[in-house]
Amino acid sequence: MLVLGISGSPRKEETSGTYKVVKTVLEASGCDYELLSLRGRNISGCIACLGCVKDNVCKVEDDLAQLREKIVNADAYVIGAPNYYSGMNVAMHALLERFFQFRHQEGSLLWGKLAVAVGIGGMGGSFPADDIERLLSYNFIETIAKVAGQGAASCFSCGYGETCKVGVPYMAYGEGVKITEDNTPDVTKQADVMHSAVDAGKLLGERLLDGHDRMAVTQRMQQRLMEKFKGTV
Numbered sequence: 312m313l314v315l316g317i318s319g320s321p322r323k324e325e326t327s328g329t330y331k332v333v334k335t336v337l338e339a340s341g342c343d344y345e346l347l348s349l350r351g352r353n354i355s356g357c358i359a360c361l362g363c364v365k366d367n368v369c370k371v372e373d374d375l376a377q378l379r380e381k382i383v384n385a386d387a388y389v390i391g392a393p394n395y396y397s398g399m400n401v402a403m404h405a406l407l408e409r410f411f412q413f414r415h416q417e418g419s420l421l422w423g424k425l426a427v428a429v430g431i432g433g434m435g436g437s438f439p440a441d442d443i444e445r446l447l448s449y450n451f452i453e454t455i456a457k458v459a460g461q462g463a464a465s466c467f468s469c470g471y472g473e474t475c476k477v478g479v480p481y482m483a484y485g486e487g488v489k490i491t492e493d494n495t496p497d498v499t500k501q502a503d504v505m506h507s508a509v510d511a512g513k514l515l516g517e518r519l520l521d522g523h524d525r526m527a528v529t530q531r532m533q534q535r536l537m538e539k540f541k542g543t544v
């Protein structure tokens with residue numbers, strides 16, 4: 312079983328909370344995995360050209376072309392995104408928009424696969440994790456666990472965080488705040504977050520190895536989407 316992890320953070324691996332939590336989930340799964348970062352990749356959003364409707368292959372020429380085969384071949388996904396303005400960041404949104412290519416003419420390439428969604432935000436990561444779950448559901452991918460944690464907002468390293476009155480350190484700790492390692496949020500020091508990442512990984516490994524029935528997952532996910540769309544058109 313091969314699990315594909317994708318971190319949507321533009322930060323370097325060693326400073327990105329998203330990357331670290333995605334990696335923790337992957338390691339805990341006990342499965343073979345590959346971890347990719349969208350950092351430095353040029354992937355635009357869907358342009359609705361419909362070039363993919365006949366063969367389920369996106370015709371936009373950018374860095375997604377190199378990832379397509381990995382996405383198709385993976386048995387499951389661990390997808391993580393930073394919280395930008397109470398939602399997943401644009402890089403991850405663009406990538407998941409382009410999953411549109413897999414959906415045409417009952418294209419079943421991704422149907423019934425499993426995922427763990429990871430969201431990391433300066434305040435919290437539940438919004439991006441929910442967004443990831445929603446976008447994956449359109450390909451009948453079931454998000455079996457969500458992990459949300461608190462990363463360091465840029466204000467902790469921008470150089471003005473101790474005095475800037477709209478920055479997170481000032482707003483969180485008030486006048487006279489001194490930024491230290493101890494008061495800078497770090498997902499790896501949040502025991503509850505790391506536990507939930509490990510639990511999510513273990514669950515993913517168990518579900519994959521325990522006779523994962525893609526057809527049953529597909530039917531359940533289709534039912535959920537039909538309930539969502541019922542009466543809306």
Ligand SMILES: Cc1cc2nc3c(=O)[nH]c(=O)nc-3n(C[C@H](O)[C@H](O)[C@H](O)COP(=O)(O)O)c2cc1C
Pocket residue numbers: 320321322326327328329330392393394395396397398431432433434435436461462463464465
């Ligand atoms: C443009 C931008 C917008 C952001 N908006 C939010 C936000 O609305 N809520 C929040 O909790 N954090 C917000 N943040 C903070 C990031 O989510 C935080 O730095 C997080 O640690 C990023 O994850 P990463 O370390 O994996 O890059 C924002 C950061 C940037 C750069």
